[in-house]
Amino acid sequence: MTDSNGEYARLLAENERYTETFDRSALTAAPLSGLAIVACMDARLDVGETLGLRTGDAHVIRNAGGLVTDDVIRSLIVSQQLLGTSEIIVIQHTGCGLHDIDEAALREQVAASAGVTAEDVALEFGGFSDLAESVRTQVAILREHQLLRRVPVHGLVFDVRTGRLHEVA
Amino acid sequence: MTDSNGEYARLLAENERYTETFDRSALTAAPLSGLAIVACMDARLDVGETLGLRTGDAHVIRNAGGLVTDDVIRSLIVSQQLLGTSEIIVIQHTGCGLHDIDEAALREQVAASAGVTAEDVALEFGGFSDLAESVRTQVAILREHQLLRRVPVHGLVFDVRTGRLHEVA
Numbered sequence: 001m002t003d004s005n006g007e008y009a010r011l012l013a014e015n016e017r018y019t020e021t022f023d024r025s026a027l028t029a030a031p032l033s034g035l036a037i038v039a040c041m042d043a044r045l046d047v048g049e050t051l052g053l054r055t056g057d058a059h060v061i062r063n064a065g066g067l068v069t070d071d072v073i074r075s076l077i078v079s080q081q082l083l084g085t086s087e088i089i090v091i092q093h094t095g096c097g098l099h100d101i102d103e104a105a106l107r108e109q110v111a112a113s114a115g116v117t118a119e120d121v122a123l124e125f126g127g128f129s130d131l132a133e134s135v136r137t138q139v140a141i142l143r144e145h146q147l148l149r150r151v152p153v154h155g156l157v158f159d160v161r162t163g164r165l166h167e168v169a
Numbered sequence: 170m171t172d173s174n175g176e177y178a179r180l181l182a183e184n185e186r187y188t189e190t191f192d193r194s195a196l197t198a199a200p201l202s203g204l205a206i207v208a209c210m211d212a213r214l215d216v217g218e219t220l221g222l223r224t225g226d227a228h229v230i231r232n233a234g235g236l237v238t239d240d241v242i243r244s245l246i247v248s249q250q251l252l253g254t255s256e257i258i259v260i261q262h263t264g265c266g267l268h269d270i271d272e273a274a275l276r277e278q279v280a281a282s283a284g285v286t287a288e289d290v291a292l293e294f295g296g297f298s299d300l301a302e303s304v305r306t307q308v309a310i311l312r313e314h315q316l317l318r319r320v321p322v323h324g325l326v327f328d329v330r331t332g333r334l335h336e337v338a
Contacts (some may be wrong), residue, residue: 017217052183
């Protein structure tokens with residue numbers, strides 16, 4: 001293992017404290033609320049707190065942007081078919097790192113950092129220009145996907161300045 | 170929108186309460202701790218609580234299993250290159266829905282549910298048979314990936330019965 005910044009050791013100590021009051025041992029893998037949430041990985045978005053969720057309530061799927069990728073579809077199929085969730089909430093947010101990014105410039109940056117050519121960075125980062133429209137696009141994909149069940153799908157924008165969720169789909 | 174089960178309305182009311190005490194408006198998109206966490210979507214794993222993280226501390230990337238997929242690599246590149254994270258923690262857990270699944274049977278189930286043939290379900294769900302070994306595999310991918318920075322990568326197993334994190338890589 002390479003050197004850590006000390007934060008890691010502190011987190012393991014925090015976990016030790018967490019176990020002292022942990023009382024969720026009766027929960028099963030099936031989420032109590034029947035919810036699956038797809039959200040951005042952003043550090044300012046605490047999915048549980050902003051929705052008042054408790055441990056055991058919901059599946060939480062997160063990636064850069066809160067975009068519906070193939071991996072999110074895989075996760076949602078597992079969520080619905082193996083663990084019975086029956087409703088989906090998509091959450092993107094203001095001030096997202098992917099808002100209006102220059103895909104080509106980021107590809108160049110990654111290439112320079114990795115010591116490869118930009119052509120070697122063969123991926124799309126998922127940048128978008130209209131936040132509400134992006135949420136509606138993700139919701140539409142979920143509502144129409146052939147392998148997902150026909151369940152309610154909601155689309156929300158989280159405002160990182162106020163903590164408020166705004167419904168856009 | 171199709172019918173919801175009432176839980177959704179309750180969550181929006183919870184968010185209204187959340188905004189009343191929300192005081193994170195000074196945070197930027199860059200995680201304060203420099204951490205990116207890759208974890209399973211499981212409802213029993215509260216990533217923030219089990220590590221004592223606060224809002225703004227870390228990127229949280231989650232999918233079925235806590236597996237390092239192409240989408241996780243995309244998210245980590247964005248996390249490292251655009252938002253400066255410099256350490257990764259992978260968390261899988263006991264009692265995972267993907268532990269020892271029968272991929273072919275799940276494919277049949279999804280096909281029957283969707284009204285298509287099993288051949289139309291062209292995806293791998295990511296089942297695994299050895300939990301600690303799976304975590305070590307994800308960590309190894311991250312430590313060696315050409316497009317990721319050489320940062321500390323830790324691998325943990327979360328015990329859903331005790332809330333305890335066990336270091337396995």
